[in-house]
Amino acid sequence: MKKLLFLLALGLGISSVQAQMLGKDQPNARADSLRGTLTPLRSCYDINYYHLDIKIDIDQKLISGSNEFAFTATQDFKKLQFDLFANLKVEKVVYQGAELTFTREFNAVFVTFPKTIKKGSKEKFTVFYSGNPVIAKRPPWDGGFIFKKDADGNPWVSVACQGFGASCWWPNKDHQSDEVDSVLISISVPKGLQDISNGRLRSTVEKPDGYTQYNWFVSNPINNYSVTFYVGKYAHWQDSYAGENGNLSIDYWSLKADSAKARPHWDADVKPMLKCFEYWFGPYPFYKDGYKLVQAPHLGMEHQSAVAYGNQFKQGYLGRDLSGTGHGLKWDFITVHESGHEWFGNNITSKDIADMWVHEGFTNYSEVLFTECTENKTAGNEYAVGLQKIISNDIPVIGPYGVNKEGSGDMYPKGANLIHTIRQLMNNDEKFRQLLRGLNKTFYHKTVTTAEIENYIAKQSGLKLDKVFDQYLRHTQIPVLEYKIKAGALSYRWLSDVKGFDMPVKVTLKNGTYDLIKPTNDWKTIKVDATITASSFKTDPQFYIKSKNVE
16 A cells, blocks of 8 residues: 555655556546546456466566456456556457457556356466566556566665555556455566565475475455565564464564564564454454565555564654654554554445545554554644644545545544544444444445445444535545634534534533534534633643634
């Protein structure tokens, strides 16, 4: 995933960092529609299984191999679309022993079958391809391959492609709405190097050309951008966690030179993190494939069951606390945040990248919950409120649909504070916990829309939240509580983009406590304690709003 653009920009003083997806002001071209729209040429087939089998020539920065598509037809068709970046050559497409005709348009490939594929039938074809993949200039914010060397000069290679497209390095149906049910990942690398990929290692095969093939099998549904590899000289050690669904295997992979510092550093966070997240979110979603934490030649990415780690074994985010509260320096941001994506992003995946707040808002809130788990609720609240300071309110959190374009980078802290605000409205932490667990159970291994998430939260919370979601997700600004106090009376109303906005909020009607009021867009007046003045009046900081004295 395009990881934390706004946070990097904040920390490094960069005014604008555009990465793997369309920028805010970039026009939506035909290529973007081909990539982002679920057309009949893509919806006509449901992916069941991939076998990705490639060889990586590190010296030439070249990949070659094949991917088998096994699918079920959802309707009658003769033509379908798969995706592969135009700089990679499709050598041939083979179906039932014969080569199929195909055409290309930008990064889309259109295959024509010799006869109609009937609805409900199960078929397969294989794409053979080769070429030099895009090399990322600034991974993981900028998608593509990463070719580096470790401290001892050994090759260290990986890929990061969320948003940019998994089709930048392998042919697939590159749309988040269709997760493959299972995948065999076969990666051949020069002998002496290791490959770590998603799932569990089935076998290694020594090849006659001096390469070793690593075969990893993923048993659970997986989104395309999570399919990955890490090539290098690694140290490996194992552990386990007694979780809600039994014994969860834990595999750690660090560069050999870093293993001495990696062990205690990772041990400090991983099991407490798993305990915390299983308590709040429900069982780890991928027991069959296990949990792996792998040192990567980039900052981090939520690769399912093979989480990428590149935080230099520092506390916080590369040694910084993004909340500004001090709480974020008590744990490793990348370990916690990227692992949180196993529940939100990998277990629950948005159908369209425009709804990426579902991944990032909830995962950013996982940091709040981890702070609460390891310290207390007050510390978690402080962390959440601290994140408000880095919200820019530049464009809406939800982006345009069908063109592979995300919304604002605010999806991280603004999404988290929307969730935190809903928690305050619920005012029942156990009910809130069951809501989070229910999300992961109801949408287990599924792709979703924002509407499905909104409706579930509204139903389970018992709250009327449609206008709340509209204001925070579909408009740029947050609601402003306008108020004036005169002669012991408080007058107040909401100033909002959404007509009829009526979210309750807590304010000081008397010193030392917060009480709930129910503003609308129309002025209301109630009595307040005589000690409350315009200067002493406060809104509960746990609600992400603005307030303005209009006297």
